[in-house]
Amino acid sequence: MRDRDREFGEYFDARAAVLRRTAYLLCGDWHRAEDLVQSALVKLYVAWPRLRSDGAIDAYARQILVRTVIDDSRRRFRRSETPVESPPEVALEQLAGAEDALDVRRALAALPPRQRATVVLRYWEDLSVEETAALLGCSEGTVKSQAAKGLAALRRLLAASRPALEELP
Amino acid sequence: MNQDIRELLGSSLHDEPPLRIDRARVLAAGRRRLRVRQCGVLAGSAFGVVGGVATAVAAVAVVTAGPPSSTDGPPLSSPVAVPTTAPAGIPCPPAGHESYVETSATAVAEAGRLTEAFRRFPFPAPSGVEMPPIVLCAAGESWNANIAFGLPDGAKWTVVIRVVPDKAVRPDGCPKPVKGHSCRAETRPDGTFLTFSTGSADNPGRLSFAGVTAWRPDGTTVTVHESISVGNSPARRLLDDQALVAIATAAELRLDPPSSRVAAPTGTRATELSAVLAAAGVLPPGMTAVRAPSVPVEAMEFFVSQGGYKLNADLVDADGEGNLFIFLSPPALGHLPGRENVTCAGMAACEVITLPNGRKATVQRDTAYNAPAKVIILNTIAEDGTQILVRSANQSERFAGGKNPPVSQPTRPEPPLDIDALARIASLPGLVW
Numbered sequence: 001m002r003d004r005d006r007e008f009g010e011y012f013d014a015r016a017a018v019l020r021r022t023a024y025l026l027c028g029d030w031h032r033a034e035d036l037v038q039s040a041l042v043k044l045y046v047a048w049p050r051l052r053s054d055g056a057i058d059a060y061a062r063q064i065l066v067r068t069v070i071d072d073s074r075r076r077f078r079r080s081e082t083p084v085e086s087p088p089e090v091a092l093e094q095l096a097g098a099e100d101a102l103d104v105r106r107a108l109a110a111l112p113p114r115q116r117a118t119v120v121l122r123y124w125e126d127l128s129v130e131e132t133a134a135l136l137g138c139s140e141g142t143v144k145s146q147a148a149k150g151l152a153a154l155r156r157l158l159a160a161s162r163p164a165l166e167e168l169p
Numbered sequence: 170m171n172q173d174i175r176e177l178l179g180s181s182l183h184d185e186p187p188l189r190i191d192r193a194r195v196l197a198a199g200r201r202r203l204r205v206r207q208c209g210v211l212a213g214s215a216f217g218v219v220g221g222v223a224t225a226v227a228a229v230a231v232v233t234a235g236p237p238s239s240t241d242g243p244p245l246s247s248p249v250a251v252p253t254t255a256p257a258g259i260p261c262p263p264a265g266h267e268s269y270v271e272t273s274a275t276a277v278a279e280a281g282r283l284t285e286a287f288r289r290f291p292f293p294a295p296s297g298v299e300m301p302p303i304v305l306c307a308a309g310e311s312w313n314a315n316i317a318f319g320l321p322d323g324a325k326w327t328v329v330i331r332v333v334p335d336k337a338v339r340p341d342g343c344p345k346p347v348k349g350h351s352c353r354a355e356t357r358p359d360g361t362f363l364t365f366s367t368g369s370a371d372n373p374g375r376l377s378f379a380g381v382t383a384w385r386p387d388g389t390t391v392t393v394h395e396s397i398s399v400g401n402s403p404a405r406r407l408l409d410d411q412a413l414v415a416i417a418t419a420a421e422l423r424l425d426p427p428s429s430r431v432a433a434p435t436g437t438r439a440t441e442l443s444a445v446l447a448a449a450g451v452l453p454p455g456m457t458a459v460r461a462p463s464v465p466v467e468a469m470e471f472f473v474s475q476g477g478y479k480l481n482a483d484l485v486d487a488d489g490e491g492n493l494f495i496f497l498s499p500p501a502l503g504h505l506p507g508r509e510n511v512t513c514a515g516m517a518a519c520e521v522i523t524l525p526n527g528r529k530a531t532v533q534r535d536t537a538y539n540a541p542a543k544v545i546i547l548n549t550i551a552e553d554g555t556q557i558l559v560r561s562a563n564q565s566e567r568f569a570g571g572k573n574p575p576v577s578q579p580t581r582p583e584p585p586l587d588i589d590a591l592a593r594i595a596s597l598p599g600l601v602w
Contacts (some may be wrong), residue, residue: 005196008196009196020188024181024182025181030186031474034189034190038194045196045203062253075444107355119174151174
């Protein structure tokens with residue numbers, strides 16, 4: 001148990017923030033993202049010895065995180081964090097960043113959960129089509145079509161503020 | 170191309186706040202779930218040997234009956250000293266790929282109380298049917314038992330009991346009929362409204378389930394649902410309508426009266442708590458509060474999150490920016506004033522202090538986990554049982570999260586509020602659930 005705690009603690013320190021970013025991209029709310037990552041990490045702890053021997057800790061963590069997010073989306077409607085219309089007073093450079101972030105966040109939030117998950121896994125987590133299909137429990141064709149639809153939707157939603165996105169496939 | 174999209178997605182992380190997931194709390198919750206799982210396997214084997222059939226829920230609870238784990242707190246990110254006076258109870262394990270429903274310590278404790286009470290109920294099973302232990306587990310705001318019955322001839326039934334607080338408007342009849350289902354309703358002289366339903370889920374013409382729901386005058390709604398396994402041929406019911414009604418109206422399944430249950434957090438109460446803090450004037454002269462990027466309310470205002478009341482604000486003065494974080498968790502059921510177990514056991518860099526109101530609190534500071542930031546975390550339990558966490562850090566959320574990846578560097582030399590200031594906040598008389 002002590003070894004498990006130590007190893008898991010090291011993994012927690014190294015990866016909790018990374019997992020939270022993925023969760024945030026999937027759900028659009030930092031507080032909810034923390035809830036989801038906590039839930040996923042507890043499951044990860046239980047499965048730790050098996051995962052350590054398989055060497056697939058990250059893959060499993062990602063899998064339970066995504067499934068937790070999708071389960072959670074199905075189970076109940078939770079109010080997403082409302083993007084603020086007027087960002088706090090910060091330097092101009094940061095203000096520009098905040099506006100960009102707001103645009104992307106709105107666009108991501110507009111995607112259906114599984115489509116959003118597909119985009120995040122393919123392009124943020126950099127998983128292959130095969131890996132994404134295995135994680136989401138669907139066919140590779142579905143992943144390809146969901147990714148294409150997701151990107152098309154992002155492009156449409158962001159086109160006004162980001163002309164360069166027109167070049168995305 | 171992928172890199173472009175990745176950068177695009179990364180740009181939405183512009184306001185990433187500091188991580189507030191507590192490692193120790195996650196570890197404790199993981200250990201607890203591991204214990205539940207291990208006990209479930211052992212107990213399941215035991216029931217198999219004696220020929221009885223029990224669900225994992227029941228089995229787990231039988232073996233783990235005892236004081237609740239100290240990890241039964243609701244939000245993992247708010248490590249607090251939990252009273253040890255609540256009765257035993259368990260959360261419901263998830264089904265399939267479902268994850269655990271967020272369940273408060275209060276609801277888990279209520280599951281323990283209901284289980285204990287229901288043991289006194291004479292369950293109306295027909296003679297010859299062995300009674301498995303019945304345990305109600307908690308899932309959100311419902312309490313459930315899933316009980317499997319069997320006979321040596323292979324007949325099997327599953328009885329599900331679901332107990333919920335009566336919050337909704339009572340129906341005035343059966344729901345819209347569904348093909349293959351039938352329903353009738355009646356109102357008893359004591360005001361109990363009952364619906365009786367039967368149906369054939371798999372094979373038309375063959376009864377596969379029967380159920381009763383009782384909307385009771387005591388504010389509790391109970392559903393008892395009996396599923397008849399396909400192997401039962403011809404289909405036989407385990408419990409007749411009278412037996413189903415007896416269970417659904419059992420006094421032992423009465424939820425704690427609403428007056429003694431902990432209220433769900435509300436926006437109204439969050440506003441009141443904000444007013445308490447504003448009236449107390451907790452910030453030193455020259456210090457102002459700034460809205461933290463991740464919160465949905467103004468600076469120094471509470472909002473409902475993770476089953477409790479949360480305040481998260483950046484504090485600014487001539488020394489720079491820092492952060493104040495307050496979290497109020499609900500009192501645990503069974504909390505006994507004066508019997509709180511406030512201890513540093515298992516907590517690093519921790520000391521127990523006495524607050525201005527005479528109550529005990531734990532204070533942790535500068536743990537390795539938070540390095541290089543400096544933090545002070547104060548945990549205490551108010552007289553009504555409210556679990557209070559107050560945290561001060563020398564790292565503001567808006568600048569700590571302003572880079573991608575986030576830069577975890579301090580934004581002022583010391584946390585903006587010292588231990589005395591945190592202790593004063595935790596002692597405010599109105600800062601309770």
